[in-house]
Amino acid sequence: MSKDTNNTDSENYQKKKQFFDQLLTVYGRNPVFEALQDKNNQAYRLHLADSNRQAKVIDDIVKLAKKRDAEIVYHSRQELSRISKNAKQDQGVAVDLVCKGYQDYKTFLQNNQGRELDIIALDRITNPQNLGMIIRSVCAGAIDGLLLPRKGCAKLDPLVIKASAGTLFRAPILRCDTLTDALQDFQQHNFRIYGLSSHADTTISSIPQQGSSVFVLGNETEGVSQSVADCCDHQVSIPMRNQVESLNVAVTASLLAFRKVMV
Amino acid sequence: MSKDTNNTDSENYQKKKQFFDQLLTVYGRNPVFEALQDKNNQAYRLHLADSNRQAKVIDDIVKLAKKRDAEIVYHSRQELSRISKNAKQDQGVAVDLVCKGYQDYKTFLQNNQGRELDIIALDRITNPQNLGMIIRSVCAGAIDGLLLPRKGCAKLDPLVIKASAGTLFRAPILRCDTLTDALQDFQQHNFRIYGLSSHADTTISSIPQQGSSVFVLGNETEGVSQSVADCCDHQVSIPMRNQVESLNVAVTASLLAFRKVMV
Numbered sequence: 020m021s022k023d024t025n026n027t028d029s030e031n032y033q034k035k036k037q038f039f040d041q042l043l044t045v046y047g048r049n050p051v052f053e054a055l056q057d058k059n060n061q062a063y064r065l066h067l068a069d070s071n072r073q074a075k076v077i078d079d080i081v082k083l084a085k086k087r088d089a090e091i092v093y094h095s096r097q098e099l100s101r102i103s104k105n106a107k108q109d110q111g112v113a114v115d116l117v118c119k120g121y122q123d124y125k126t127f128l129q130n131n132q133g134r135e136l137d138i139i140a141l142d143r144i145t146n147p148q149n150l151g152m153i154i155r156s157v158c159a160g161a162i163d164g165l166l167l168p169r170k171g172c173a174k175l176d177p178l179v180i181k182a183s184a185g186t187l188f189r190a191p192i193l194r195c196d197t198l199t200d201a202l203q204d205f206q207q208h209n210f211r212i213y214g215l216s217s218h219a220d221t222t223i224s225s226i227p228q229q230g231s232s233v234f235v236l237g238n239e240t241e242g243v244s245q246s247v248a249d250c251c252d253h254q255v256s257i258p259m260r261n262q263v264e265s266l267n268v269a270v271t272a273s274l275l276a277f278r279k280v281m282v
Numbered sequence: 283m284s285k286d287t288n289n290t291d292s293e294n295y296q297k298k299k300q301f302f303d304q305l306l307t308v309y310g311r312n313p314v315f316e317a318l319q320d321k322n323n324q325a326y327r328l329h330l331a332d333s334n335r336q337a338k339v340i341d342d343i344v345k346l347a348k349k350r351d352a353e354i355v356y357h358s359r360q361e362l363s364r365i366s367k368n369a370k371q372d373q374g375v376a377v378d379l380v381c382k383g384y385q386d387y388k389t390f391l392q393n394n395q396g397r398e399l400d401i402i403a404l405d406r407i408t409n410p411q412n413l414g415m416i417i418r419s420v421c422a423g424a425i426d427g428l429l430l431p432r433k434g435c436a437k438l439d440p441l442v443i444k445a446s447a448g449t450l451f452r453a454p455i456l457r458c459d460t461l462t463d464a465l466q467d468f469q470q471h472n473f474r475i476y477g478l479s480s481h482a483d484t485t486i487s488s489i490p491q492q493g494s495s496v497f498v499l500g501n502e503t504e505g506v507s508q509s510v511a512d513c514c515d516h517q518v519s520i521p522m523r524n525q526v527e528s529l530n531v532a533v534t535a536s537l538l539a540f541r542k543v544m545v
Contacts, residue, residue, distance in 0.1 A: 059525075120524075148411075156533055159526035189524050224545055258543055261383075261452050262322070263422035266536070270419055273533040278544040280521055281537055282487055 040123045043116050043175065043188065044102060046109035048076050050177040053185070054116060055083035060188050061117040062089035068099040068111035080112060089114065105176065116188055120158075124193035124201050127164055128208055136231045137279075138205065139272055140166035142198055142247045143238040147173040151182020152269035153236075158183075158190035160276025165191060166205075166233065168198045198235075202250040205233050214243045214251035215275075217265045221255045223278070234275050236268050303386045306438065306451065309366035309376040311339050313440040316448070317379060318346035323451050324380040325352035331362040331374035343375060352377065368439065379451055383421075387456035387464050390427055391471055399494045400542075401468065402535055403429035405461055405510045406501040410436040414445020415532035416499075421446075421453035423539025428454060429468075429496065431461045461498075465513040468496050477506045477514035478538075480528045484518045486541070497538050499531055 042063060045054045054060050065084040071077055084091055100106030103113040139162055144150050150173045157165045173179060180187050195201035202212050210231040226232075235251060237243030248254070257266065257274060266274075305326060308317045317323050328347040334340055347354055363369030366376040402425055407413050413436045420428045436442060443450050458464035465475050473494040489495070498514060500506030511517070520529065520537060529537075 152530055152533065155526065155530065158524050159522040159529060161523070184526075184528070184530075186524070186526055224543065257540065259422035260424070261421050261449070263418065263447075263449055265447070266422060267415055267418065267447075267532075269530075270415065270533065270536040273529070273536055274540050274544055277520065277537050280487065281541040282545045 037126055041117055041121050043118045043121050044113050046103035046113040047177045048110045048112050050180055051112045051114045052080050062087040063115040063117050064090045064092055066099055066102050066113040067093050068096045069093045070096045071111040118188050120189055120191040124195045127193050136163040138164045138166055138233040140233050140235045141172050142243050143171045145173050146239055147178035148182045149269045151179045153272040154183040154190045155186045156273035156276045158186040161279050162276045164193040166193045168195050198247055199250050212251045214248050214254045216254045217256050219254035219256040222258050223255050239268055300389055304380055304384050305378045306381045306384050307376055307378050309372035310440045311373045311375050313443055314375045314377045315343050325350040326378040326380050327353045327355055329362055329365050329376040330356050331359045332356045333359045334374040381451050383452055383454035387458045390456050399426040401427045401429055401496040403496050403498045404435050405506050406434045408436050409502055410441035411445045412532045414442040416535040417446040417453045418449045419536035419539045421449040424542050425539045427456040429456045431458050461510055462513050475514045477511050477517045479517045480519050482517035482519040485521050486518050502531055
């Protein structure tokens with residue numbers, strides 16, 4: 020095989036990988052129906068279990084999928100649950116959406132070199148309501164990416180989609196395998212890494228407005244875990260009155276997302 | 283009766299009124315237990331239904347109430363539900379807490395003349411989760427009062443207390459009967475009244491930092507009602523990216539509460 024062919028193969032592979040990285044699988048009849056109704060959403064493939072009984076909502080889903088030029092594929096019940104990864108809630112229906120903002124963080128870093136960026140990273144946010152609200156605020160605010168580890172946080176399930184008010188499909192979500200590895204990569208790309216902690220003496224208003232930053236938000240009860248805190252350059256707090264001990268994590272994310280918008 | 287006696291009577295009445303305005307009645311066994319556990323909370327009276335059966339949690343509540351020097355009063359089941367105003371959830375227990383921040387807005391206006399103040403006002407916030415989160419952020423942020431009408435918003439029930447992370451008892455909550463009347467009073471005290479609306483052309487960053495302001499937040503679905511909007515001097519929006527149509531109302535309240543803190 021010549022060198023050229025090799026390059027083209029590798030390029031094709033990269034393109035394919037980037038495309039599949041952008042696919043977000045939504046399951047459950049109502050969530051799939053609503054996702055297909057939103058004209059902003061590009062649907063790639065609709066998956067149906069061949070065990071599904073005749074139902075109006077399934078007919079409506081198929082009609083919408085055709086309108087959106089999605090491929091329609093039938094599977095055994097078992098195959099479908101491998102696709103949805105949630106046999107209990109998929110109700111025999113799943114759809115792969117092409118989400119422009121949804122990508123691997125490495126692709127994002129590659130495509131945004133030299134830009135000044137603000138990122139929010141999540142460490143074990145387990146409440147779907149909180150995760151959905153964070154996604155909504157990040158999508159609306161002045162944040163360039165939400166770094167979301169594949170494990171440890173709430174799954175991107177129908178509850179999260181609902182709490183995100185449908186913004187999940189266009190939010191800039193950067194997936195990573197482990198947060199500590201990803202944070203080190205960001206550090207090497209000249210990002211400053213800030214761990215949010217209500218105990219920190221340094222307050223958010225004292226950090227520089229210039230340069231690229233990652234703000235790390237930790238678990239609702241325990242905060243940022245030790246291994247992740249070790250990757251942070253600084254711990255920072257948001258000053259609070261009246262001896263309030265902490266803010267809701269979705270509120271904290273929103274304050275960060277809008278800190279340059281409100282002034 | 284001499285003029286002096288009249289004055290003293292009137293002063294006594296005012297003092298009594300102010301004291302009783304500060305009482306917040308919490309009901310339900312766990313909420314009462316938790317409220318009494320917090321040493322920051324001053325308890326005035328513990329109310330118990332004489333129909334309550336022997337239970338460890340009741341004994342613990344009585345012990346804590348004695349420790350906090352609260353008067354303990356027994357009532358018929360019916361009388362107790364008149365006190366709790368929630369027979370279904372009171373579980374035969376209620377406590378009146380003295381909340382320093384909790385008062386009638388008129389008292390607040392009287393006591394804060396000449397100061398520059400930021401107020402958040404709520405118009406029909408019906409979701410207890412949202413109301414609790416708003417109270418938590420207002421209590422922690424740079425807001426001098428949360429103007430809360432007695433009708434139309436979620437009741438200050440155990441769900442709200444929980445969502446407020448217990449901050450309800452020290453949050454600056456200003457009660458009013460009708461929001462429109464109260465807003466006109468604030469206007470006469472030289473406050474500018476801003477209605478938050480995602481459709482407004484004027485953005486939050488363009489309003490003056492000086493002077494006293496009331497920010498009005500409307501219902502989760504319908505926004506600020508017409509009669510309340512008519513009382514506002516300006517409609518303002520928070521700019522959003524990615525065609526996001528609105529923010530969660532508790533997030534909006536938090537952004538307002540921390541807008542002078544984050545910079």
